Structure formats: structure tokens, C-alpha cells
Amino acid sequence: MSDYSGRASVSTNSGVQSASTTEDTIMTPEEGSAHVVSPAIADDDLVFREYLSNEPPTLGRCMIRSHATVIQSSSAKARPIMFHIVPKRGQREIESRRLAQSHLIALEELLDPYNQDLIDLFFAKVNICFPIFDEEMFRRTYTTNKESMSPSLLCHLYGNSLTYWRSSPRLHTQPCPEQRSAWLQAEDAMNAEWRCTSGISTIISIILNLCGRPSSHHLGNGAMLGMAVALANSFGLNRDPSHWNSSPSEKRFRIRIWWLLVIYDVWSSLAYGTPPHIHHSQCDVPAPIAEDILGTSASSDRMAATDCFVALIALTEVLSHCLEHVYKLESFVTDTDLRPDLDSFLVIWEDSLPTDELRRSVLRGTRLNAPGTANLRLAYLSVRLLICRSRLNHDNSSKDDIDSHHNIQARRVCEDIVHLVQELDEVSLADFWIPLNAHALTSATTFLMRTALRSKGSVRNPSLKLARTMIDTLQWYRRQYEWDMAENCIANCSDILDKIELVCNAVDQYPAELDLSFLEGFDFAAIDTYQC
Incomplete structure (x- = not known):
């Protein structure tokens, strides 16, 4: 059997034999693995088949050589795909x-x-x-x-x-x-x-x-x-x-x-x-739908989890569009150009959530007991935070203004992330989490600490309190439930938060200029992987 389920056997005059079963994808290959052949060679093969094959070329299934097959879409514009078997290594x-x-x-x-x-x-x-x-x-x-x-x-x-x-x-x-x-x-x-x-x-x-x-x-x-x-x-x-x-x-x-x-x-x-x-221009695979994943019968938990998975795929496409702006090497787009596209992508995704229960869980953070909903809620907030920080970093006029609209929006998203963490219970902590989402906790905490350093009075204290709440809650989860998702944020933010609190509290008690000499040489960018 082959690891590649799409590989067909050698053709006969009656057509191509049936392909291997789906079980083969979790087994080791017996003959070898199917490898895509250069598109140019696939085009040559179509010409050869037209002149040398006994079958009409419109069938798109016959082969002219052993261990190779051409698979062609019904669309006339689709590029033919040819596979060749890579033999085993003896x-x-x-x-x-x-x-x-x-x-x-x-x-x-x-x-x-x-x-x-x-x-x-x-x-x-x-x-x-x-x-x-x-x-x-x-x-x-x-x-x-x-x-x-x-x-x-x-x-x-x-x-x-x-x-x-x-x-x-x-x-x-x-x-x-x-x-x-x-x-x-x-x-x-x-x-x-x-x-x-x-x-x-x-x-x-x-x-x-x-x-x-x-x-x-x-x-x-x-x-x-x-x-x-x-x-x-x-x-x-x-x-x-x-x-x-x-x-x-x-x-x-x-x-x-x-x-x-x-x-x-x-x-x-x-x-x-x-x-x-992965780039959009190099793939054409349609997103899976819930019916294809669920099959004929499924429990309510499985249906809810599948809805979360399909929504995560759609949210991933939104994030992919956002990252195109983040990694663009040309001159930065203006904030006016950036805002409508990214916001509209996220709004469309919010409107596409299939059930009222899922909308309440993801958008409002209520009833996160269904499998996968807490993970999806954190993923959604991390995309919102990325969009806020992208706008903030592209708007030089508000980057250093703590009271600017963009800064306030980013702080609100960080606050939502802190509240999400606070509201997790033992069931949610033991649920499925994508490990990469742990970095959203770190990003929210570093932004709150940065805000505290750049602000005075009424803004500084809430930001520090939220950062402290995040660290204390995560430390409790790690001790009590061995929640490993907390480790990245604790390791990168705990010590520096202690120092920031010490200095900020001293400045609040004694009117003096804030001494940030202890931060010299500290690389915030190294721990803040969401910087845009």
C-alpha cells in the first residue's frame, strides 16, 4: 500500500485500476511514494497521450508509462497534475x-x-x-x-x-x-x-x-x-x-x-x-465543510466542535490577509488604507458564525464549555489585537499618544484577553488548545506593560493591574492544573512586571521622574512576537 491515497495503479486497456484506500495514509509505503512531476512535463505527457493512447484524451485518467498517472480537473483551464512513484530505499x-x-x-x-x-x-x-x-x-x-x-x-x-x-x-x-x-x-x-x-x-x-x-x-x-x-x-x-x-x-x-x-x-x-x-496563488484546495467532517451521525459535542473547527479555518484566512500587511516589505500602507480591509474581513467572519451559541461564546466570551470554543475565543481576540496593533504602528501620530483611539482599542482587547483567562474553569483548561495561542497571552501582557511605562496616573494603574492579574492567574493555573499554556507568558513577563511595578509605585508615592535605567538592554521585541 502507498502513503499517497491519490496514486493509481498501472493502467490497462480497460482503464485505470482503483486507487488505494484512505487507510494507506496512516501506513508506511510498500512500493514508494507518489511525487508531483513538473507541470511542463505533465503538459508534454498530455500531448503524448493524445497521439499514443488508445483512450480518448478527454478521460484524463490513462497513463503511458508505468508508475505514473495524470489527474485532470473537469475544468478546461485546470493545469494537469502528474505523479511519479519515488521508489523505496532498499x-x-x-x-x-x-x-x-x-x-x-x-x-x-x-x-x-x-x-x-x-x-x-x-x-x-x-x-x-x-x-x-x-x-x-x-x-x-x-x-x-x-x-x-x-x-x-x-x-x-x-x-x-x-x-x-x-x-x-x-x-x-x-x-x-x-x-x-x-x-x-x-x-x-x-x-x-x-x-x-x-x-x-x-x-x-x-x-x-x-x-x-x-x-x-x-x-x-x-x-x-x-x-x-x-x-x-x-x-x-x-x-x-x-x-x-x-x-x-x-x-x-x-x-x-x-x-x-x-x-x-x-x-x-x-x-x-x-x-x-503557504501562499494563496499556489493552492486551490476548497475549505472543508462541517458535513464532510461529521459524516452521517454525530453527538452534539462533536457538532459544536466541528463548527469551531470550520470557523477556525475561516478565521485563519482572515489572519492570513492581515499577515500580508505585516510582512509587506514595501513602504507601509497608510492607516486609512489599512483599516477598512482588515476590519471588514473580521466583520464578515463574525457574521458567518453558524450558530447563536457559537457567536455568544466567541464574540462575548460566554458559555465556553463546548469543545474548542475557548481556544477559538482566544484566537479571535489575538486577531483583533493584531489588527489594533497594526493600525497603531502605521499611524505615527497616535503611536506615542496613550489616549489615542487606536491605543484605547488595543487596551480593550488586551483587557478582554485577561478576562477570558480569568474566567477559564478546570474543564476549559483541560480542553483542546493550539499551543501557538499561548503567544497571545504574552502579547497582551507586554502591551499592557508597555502602556504602563508610557502613561501616567489613571491609565498606568489599570494597565499594571491587568498585567498583574494575568500573571497571577496564569501562575495559579500552572500550579493548580499544570496548564502549560501559561508558561510562555510567565517566563517572559513575570520578572519584568515585578520591576515595572516597583518603579511605578515609587514614582506614584514620590513625585519624581520615572527611572527606567533598569530596562536598559532589555529587548521587548524579543518577547513581543506580535510587533508589526
């Missing part, structure tokens, strides 16, 4: 596969007898909000053909599940295995599989790695994300499969995996301050 492939399998065995021995519980926990906590797998297909393959599944994929699935150990009724009374050891085994398994022929299972392993918490290795995450995008382009995931000769489940799977990559690419760009890898 003995090196066998040895690397064996090494990856050994890491999976070691991890499962560490987790025994809770392996199946962790699978259940993954689908209850992660997959419901971030639908990587078709649960029924995964469980069937795991039960009947586990030895053919990617060891790296399974290791990373286990690693993700350990984050939610405390929320499992069966597991929370047992000591949780050390997460660091689990992630080391997962990364070693991935390194071993990288020496094999890569497939879509490799991309899924990377997505699971990026989902992993706690997340701290920014450079490593960025490198893996770049590799995943490169592989996705190689496997044609950036192209619309709607008219391909594949099963509906395969088409839905390819679309879903592509958009999971887009989500991580765009939100990583916001969090890490690096331009996105």
Missing part, C-alpha cells in the same frame, strides 16, 4: 523502519497498560476539535493491521494524549508517565522515518508533533513545518482533488490534512514572527 529503508518500530515498542512498554485508554483520550480531546483522522477508519486499522501503521504517527498520538491524562476518569488516579520520555521516543521514531521514503503519514506525524504540548522549540517547530509544507506540495495536497478519480473519503481526507497544515502555517507566522510558507 536495505536502508528496512533498517530505518525497524529502528522506528523499536521506539514505538519502547514507548508502548512505558505506557502499558494504558495504550488503548490514550487512543480513546486522543479522539475525545484532540481529534474532536482538530480532526486529523477518521475515527472509524483509524480504529479499524489499529485493531486489524497495526503493524503496518507508521510508528512515528502512533508515537506522536500517544504523546499528545498524555497532555490530557488528568482529565480522563480512568487515568487521573494513576501516575502519569513522564511526558519528556514519551516525546523523545516520538521524535526518535520520526527521525528514523525521515530516512525512509516519506508519505502523507510523515506529514500527519509532523502535525501531531506541532500539536504537542508543552511547546517551546520554536526553531525546530518552524523547520518541521517547512518540511511538512514541502512534502504536501510534493504529494499534490495543495491541489483541489474534487474531480480526481478517488473515493469521496480520500478527497475529504486530503482537503482536511491540507487545511490543518494551513492553520499551523498561518498561526505559526503570527506567533514566531516569520512569513508563512
Whole structure:
């Protein structure tokens, strides 16, 4: 079987044989992986087929060579897509596969007898909000053909599940295995599989790695994300499969995996301050709809989580438009030009939220108990904050004016983020969170501290109080619930906030000029990744 579900077998006079099943995407390739061929060569192949093939060229499914296939959209303007099989690497492939399998065995021995519980926990906590797998297909393959599944994929699935150990009724009374050891085994398994022929299972392993918490290795995450995008382009995931000769489940799977990559690419760009890898002009994959993810039957929780996921995809597109302004190297656009576009994108997204319950949760911050809603609320506020700060940084007249409209708007969004954090309960803290959203907490806190430093009197005190509330609340969550999303903000802001409070309180008590000498050499930009 192949990792690439769109690869067809060698054609016969009667047509192309059926493509492999969706299960192949979580297994290791037996023959090799399908790789996109240059568009120029694909065009040449169309000419050859017209003259050499026994079938009419309008069918767009026959092949003239072994292990290659051309897939063509029904649209006359669509560029044909040709794939070629990259063969496996012989003995090196066998040895690397064996090494990856050994890491999976070691991890499962560490987790025994809770392996199946962790699978259940993954689908209850992660997959419901971030639908990587078709649960029924995964469980069937795991039960009947586990030895053919990617060891790296399974290791990373286990690693993700350990984050939610405390929320499992069966597991929370047992000591949780050390997460660091689990992630080391997962990364070693991935390194071993990288020496094999890569497939879509490799991309899924990377997505699971990026989902992993706690997340701290920014450079490593960025490198893996770049590799995943490169592989996705190689496997044609950036192209619309709607008219391909594949099963509906395969088409839905390819679309879903592509958009999971887009989500991580765009939100990583916001969090890490690096331009996105994926560009609109180089992909034409339609966004998934809720019906394609849910299937025929679903619980109310799953329906709510799917609505959140579809809304997150749409919000990711809004953020992508915002980041085009952030990373534009030409002369900055004026504030007048910037404001209508970005604001209107966000307003359209707000109006597109499918249910009243979701609108109340995301826009007002009420009833954040449905799976994924708290994460979506924080993501929404982070986009609002980015837009406010973009306008502020492009308007030189108000940048240093603490009472300007743009500054006030940005402070209000930061206040909303602080209030969101305050209102989280144990259920929300144990819910699914994209690790990249932790940077929104840091951005809000740094902006509040910056405002306090540049202001006097009535503005300074509320900003300092909000920043202190954020840090105190996050420290409590980390101690009481081991909430790793708090770590980035605490590590980057706690000490500097103590110093700012000390100086500001002294100035309020004794009329004197504010002494900021202790901030000399301190790099705010290094911790404020949302600077535009």
C-alpha cells in the first residue's frame, strides 16, 4: 500500500485500476511514494497521450508509462497534475523502519497498560476539535493491521494524549508517565522515518508533533513545518482533488490534512514572527465543510466542535490577509488604507458564525464549555489585537499618544484577553488548545506593560493591574492544573512586571521622574512576537 491515497495503479486497456484506500495514509509505503512531476512535463505527457493512447484524451485518467498517472480537473483551464512513484530505499529503508518500530515498542512498554485508554483520550480531546483522522477508519486499522501503521504517527498520538491524562476518569488516579520520555521516543521514531521514503503519514506525524504540548522549540517547530509544507506540495495536497478519480473519503481526507497544515502555517507566522510558507496563488484546495467532517451521525459535542473547527479555518484566512500587511516589505500602507480591509474581513467572519451559541461564546466570551470554543475565543481576540496593533504602528501620530483611539482599542482587547483567562474553569483548561495561542497571552501582557511605562496616573494603574492579574492567574493555573499554556507568558513577563511595578509605585508615592535605567538592554521585541 502507498502513503499517497491519490496514486493509481498501472493502467490497462480497460482503464485505470482503483486507487488505494484512505487507510494507506496512516501506513508506511510498500512500493514508494507518489511525487508531483513538473507541470511542463505533465503538459508534454498530455500531448503524448493524445497521439499514443488508445483512450480518448478527454478521460484524463490513462497513463503511458508505468508508475505514473495524470489527474485532470473537469475544468478546461485546470493545469494537469502528474505523479511519479519515488521508489523505496532498499536495505536502508528496512533498517530505518525497524529502528522506528523499536521506539514505538519502547514507548508502548512505558505506557502499558494504558495504550488503548490514550487512543480513546486522543479522539475525545484532540481529534474532536482538530480532526486529523477518521475515527472509524483509524480504529479499524489499529485493531486489524497495526503493524503496518507508521510508528512515528502512533508515537506522536500517544504523546499528545498524555497532555490530557488528568482529565480522563480512568487515568487521573494513576501516575502519569513522564511526558519528556514519551516525546523523545516520538521524535526518535520520526527521525528514523525521515530516512525512509516519506508519505502523507510523515506529514500527519509532523502535525501531531506541532500539536504537542508543552511547546517551546520554536526553531525546530518552524523547520518541521517547512518540511511538512514541502512534502504536501510534493504529494499534490495543495491541489483541489474534487474531480480526481478517488473515493469521496480520500478527497475529504486530503482537503482536511491540507487545511490543518494551513492553520499551523498561518498561526505559526503570527506567533514566531516569520512569513508563512503557504501562499494563496499556489493552492486551490476548497475549505472543508462541517458535513464532510461529521459524516452521517454525530453527538452534539462533536457538532459544536466541528463548527469551531470550520470557523477556525475561516478565521485563519482572515489572519492570513492581515499577515500580508505585516510582512509587506514595501513602504507601509497608510492607516486609512489599512483599516477598512482588515476590519471588514473580521466583520464578515463574525457574521458567518453558524450558530447563536457559537457567536455568544466567541464574540462575548460566554458559555465556553463546548469543545474548542475557548481556544477559538482566544484566537479571535489575538486577531483583533493584531489588527489594533497594526493600525497603531502605521499611524505615527497616535503611536506615542496613550489616549489615542487606536491605543484605547488595543487596551480593550488586551483587557478582554485577561478576562477570558480569568474566567477559564478546570474543564476549559483541560480542553483542546493550539499551543501557538499561548503567544497571545504574552502579547497582551507586554502591551499592557508597555502602556504602563508610557502613561501616567489613571491609565498606568489599570494597565499594571491587568498585567498583574494575568500573571497571577496564569501562575495559579500552572500550579493548580499544570496548564502549560501559561508558561510562555510567565517566563517572559513575570520578572519584568515585578520591576515595572516597583518603579511605578515609587514614582506614584514620590513625585519624581520615572527611572527606567533598569530596562536598559532589555529587548521587548524579543518577547513581543506580535510587533508589526
